[in-house]
Amino acid sequence: QSAxxxxxxxxxxxxxxxxxxxxxxxxxxxxxxxxxxxxxxxGKAPKLxxxxxxxxxxxxxxxxxxxxxxNTASLTVSGLQAEDEADYYCSSYAGSNNFEIHVVFGGxxxxxxx
Amino acid sequence: xxxxxxxxxxxxxxxxxxxxxxxxxxxxxxxxxYYWSWIRQPPGKGLEWIGYIYYSGSTYYNPSLKSRVTxxxxxxxxxxxxxxxxxxxxxxxxxxCARDNSGYExxxxxxxxxxxxxx
Numbered sequence: 001q002s003a004x005x006x007x008x009x010x011x012x013x014x015x016x017x018x019x020x021x022x023x024x025x026x027x028x029x030x031x032x033x034x035x036x037x038x039x040x041x042x043g044k045a046p047k048l049x050x051x052x053x054x055x056x057x058x059x060x061x062x063x064x065x066x067x068x069x070x071n072t073a074s075l076t077v078s079g080l081q082a083e084d085e086a087d088y089y090c091s092s093y094a095g096s097n098n099f100e101i102h103v104v105f106g107g108x109x110x111x112x113x114x
Numbered sequence: 115x116x117x118x119x120x121x122x123x124x125x126x127x128x129x130x131x132x133x134x135x136x137x138x139x140x141x142x143x144x145x146x147x148y149y150w151s152w153i154r155q156p157p158g159k160g161l162e163w164i165g166y167i168y169y170s171g172s173t174y175y176n177p178s179l180k181s182r183v184t185x186x187x188x189x190x191x192x193x194x195x196x197x198x199x200x201x202x203x204x205x206x207x208x209x210x211c212a213r214d215n216s217g218y219e220x221x222x223x224x225x226x227x228x229x230x231x232x233x
Contacts, residue, residue, distance in 0.1 A: 003160070034218045038161075045210055045223035046161065057221060089161055093218040101174040103163040103218055 004029065004090055004106035011112040012080045020109045022073040022090030028104055030071035034093035037066055037075045040108075041086045049088075050075060077111070085113045116141040118211050118224035126205075126231050132198040136211030136224060137191070144169060144189040149214035152185060152196045154207040155226075162207075166214055167194055174217075201231045 005023040012018035022029065022037075029035055035053045038046035048057050050066035053073060063078045073092070077084050087108045094102035122134035136150070143150060151166035165175035167185045175183050179198070187194040198205060209229055213222040 034216075036219055038220070045226050046220070047223070048219060048221050051215075051219040051221075091161070091163070091218065096174065100177045100180060101165070101217060102177070105161040105163065108160045 004092060004104055006088075006090060006106035006109045008107070009110045009112065011114055012077075013114045014080050014082065016080050017076060017078045018080060018111065019074050019076045020088055020090075020111065022075070022092075022106050024071050024073075024092055024094075024104070026071060028092040028094035028102075029068065029073050031095070032093045033068070035066065035068060035073040036091045037064075037073075038089045038091070039084075039086045040089065046089065080113050082113050085111055087111070116213055116222050118213065118222060120209060120211050120224045120227040122227065122229070124228060124230060126201055126229060127233050128202055128231055129200055132196070132201050132205060132209075132229055132231070134196045134209055134211075134227065134229070135193050136195070137193050138213075139192070142189075143187060143192050143194060149174075149217050150185075150187065150194045151212045151214045151220060153210045153212060153220065154205075155210070156204075156207045164196065164198075164209075166217070203231050205229070206231045 037050040040046040053068045054066040090106040117139045149166040152164040182199045184197040208226040210226045211224045212220040
């Protein structure tokens with residue numbers, strides 16, 4: 001299956017909001033409410049920020065929110081802070097059969113806080 | 115809180131088998147409804163899901179790697195392992211182990227280990 005499509009970069013000033021898109025197909029993003037978003041700082045492991053499209057794990061600030069419309073999911077970071085500068089990856093469940101699970105990732109978006 | 119730690123050789127020769135182990139602490143690998151996962155990230159590139167083993171022992175793999183991948187679990191050592199056969203330079207990556215809550219939510223990650231495929 002093909003990777004999900006994310007913009008390579010996004011940016012915003014401190015305090016502003018920025019939205020990162022993640023476009024797939026009806027076989028992945030559009031077909032299931034199983035989209036997740038991960039934050040990755042340089043040299044570090046990814047961190048789960050959003051799961052099942054819009055749910056936040058315990059400890060993730062409510063400045064992070066997720067949504068989905070059709071085949072496109074979005075991550076919005078409100079009230080940008082310097083520590084939000086990182087790479088962000090989306091992923092989606094894309095079905096299963098014969099002990100094969102299809103989970104696809106986006107190519108990643110580098111978020112810069114200006 | 116559960117912690118995961120990858121271990122294994124950092125250098126593997128082409129055509130050989132890459133073998134990594136993930137040691138889990140702070141929780142039993144055989145309890146709970148979790149999927150124990152492997153993910154990789156080539157240098158400077160994005161993430162690729164490799165596969166996982168369910169706590170019951172069932173395994174599920176990325177179709178593009180399925181013919182070369184084996185994931186197994188050793189509950190006595192609270193570890194799970196990855197074997198990737200017939201490696202090439204394209205398999206050079208940071209390999210992460212992780213705990214997945216539902217089969218698509220990687221909630222806890224190891225720090226990652228770089229494996230280079232080179233002669």
